[in-house]
Amino acid sequence: MSRVCDLTGKSAMNGFNVSNSNTKTKRKFYPNLKTKRFYIPEEDQWITLKVKNYQ
Numbered sequence: 001m002s003r004v005c006d007l008t009g010k011s012a013m014n015g016f017n018v019s020n021s022n023t024k025t026k027r028k029f030y031p032n033l034k035t036k037r038f039y040i041p042e043e044d045q046w047i048t049l050k051v052k053n054y055q
Contacts, residue, residue, distance in 0.1 A: 003030050006049040 004011045010031045016024040032053045037046050 003033060004050070005031060005033060005052045007051050010052055 002011075012031070013029040015027055015029055017027045018024055033050045034053045035048060036051050037048050039046050
């Protein structure tokens with residue numbers, strides 16, 4: 001399961017964990033994705049998309 005938004009295409013970013021002694025280790029920042037179901041009345045069908053959670 002890829003962590004990419006189906007609408008905006010946003011995906012993970014690279015970065016660092018920085019310790020108190022300033023040692024840097026690689027990490028990823030993942031987007032806040034939620035699985036949502038949307039109804040398409042023209043096709044009388046439900047589809048499932050992974051979309052970024054907006055407040």
